[in-house]
Amino acid sequence: xxxxxxxxxxxxxxxxxxxxxxxxxxxxxxxxxxxxxxxxxxxxxxxxxxxxxxxxxxxxxxxxxxxxxxxxxxxxxxxxxxxxxxxxxxxxxxxxxxxxxxxxxxxxxxxxxxxxxxxxxxxxxxxxxxxxxxxxxxxxxxxxxxxxxxxxxxxxxxxxxxxxxxxxxxxxxxxxxxxxxxxxxxxxxxxxxxxxxxxxxxxxxxxxxxxxxxxxxxxxxxxxxxxxxxxxxxxxxxxxxxxxxxxxxxxxxxxxxxxxxxxxxxxxxx
Numbered sequence: 164x165x166x167x168x169x170x171x172x173x174x175x176x177x178x179x180x181x182x183x184x185x186x187x188x189x190x191x192x193x194x195x196x197x198x199x200x201x202x203x204x205x206x207x208x209x210x211x212x213x214x215x216x217x218x219x220x221x222x223x224x225x226x227x228x229x230x231x232x233x234x235x236x237x238x239x240x241x242x243x244x245x246x247x248x249x250x251x252x253x254x255x256x257x258x259x260x261x262x263x264x265x266x267x268x269x270x271x272x273x274x275x276x277x278x279x280x281x282x283x284x285x286x287x288x289x290x291x292x293x294x295x296x297x298x299x300x301x302x303x304x305x306x307x308x309x310x311x312x313x314x315x316x317x318x319x320x321x322x323x324x325x326x327x328x329x330x331x332x333x334x335x336x337x338x339x340x341x342x343x344x345x346x347x348x349x350x351x352x353x354x355x356x357x358x359x360x361x362x363x364x365x366x367x368x369x370x371x372x373x374x375x376x377x378x379x380x381x382x383x384x385x386x387x388x389x390x391x392x393x394x395x396x397x398x399x400x401x402x403x404x405x406x407x408x409x410x411x412x413x414x415x416x417x418x419x420x421x422x423x424x425x426x427x428x429x430x431x432x433x
Contacts, residue, residue: 166207237338243360295308326355330354358429
């Protein structure tokens with residue numbers, strides 16, 4: 164039975180115990196237990212009060228340093244959108260110099276999965292058994308899986324296995340992320356996640372599926388069908404497919420990319 168807040172007795176010795184939130188997930192908690200190394204109830208109460216005060220201060224500092232889930236989404240969207248724009252702008256040039264279309268598509272897949280592995284493992288990422296199983300489940304054959312491993316080797320050779328520091332710092336500044344090594348590492352992880360999303364979301368680039376074009380055409384046709392006096396202002400694309408409570412996605416969030424150089428934000432073999 165607890166004799167004071169966060170204090171309990173184990174055998175003849177008093178202990179301090181508290182559940183602290185682990186990260187930003189409101190359902191994730193970390194149980195911490197510390198022996199107070201005393202059999203005296205008064206000494207235990209005194210030491211426990213000090214530990215509680217220290218834990219409150221550390222917890223506040225940690226919360227202030229953490230990247231909020233909404234900021235993670237915004238950074239991911241920023242990187243994915245900018246990288247998609249860069250890759251799309253280079254696709255026409257690639258077709259002019261490469262007649263093997265399937266080779267271009269498979270390079271997208273290899274770079275996308277390489278970025279995924281880098282986001283989860285960091286600079287010394289390798290394609291192991293678990294990664295191989297996930298790739299096979301996604302439809303990659305042995306040759307494609309080997310190309311992912313080769314892409315990681317190429318990234319390391321060219322120094323692309325780490326994100327450019329100025330780019331990560333610019334992202335942190337833009338989204339007002341507190342400076343710390345932990346936050347820098349997390350933003351770099353998000354950066355590679357965004358790169359992976361851009362490379363693997365290649366339907367419009369490699370297959371020609373252009374939902375943006377379809378939406379714009381439908382808007383134009385609708386405007387042309389209305390009487391002259393009833394024509395409305397053009398509909399912004401973000402309003403075509405976003406409800407009032409929708410989560411931000413690649414189409415309806417963060418359009419201002421002036422602060423970051425697009426080619427710098429999306430590095431790779433393009």
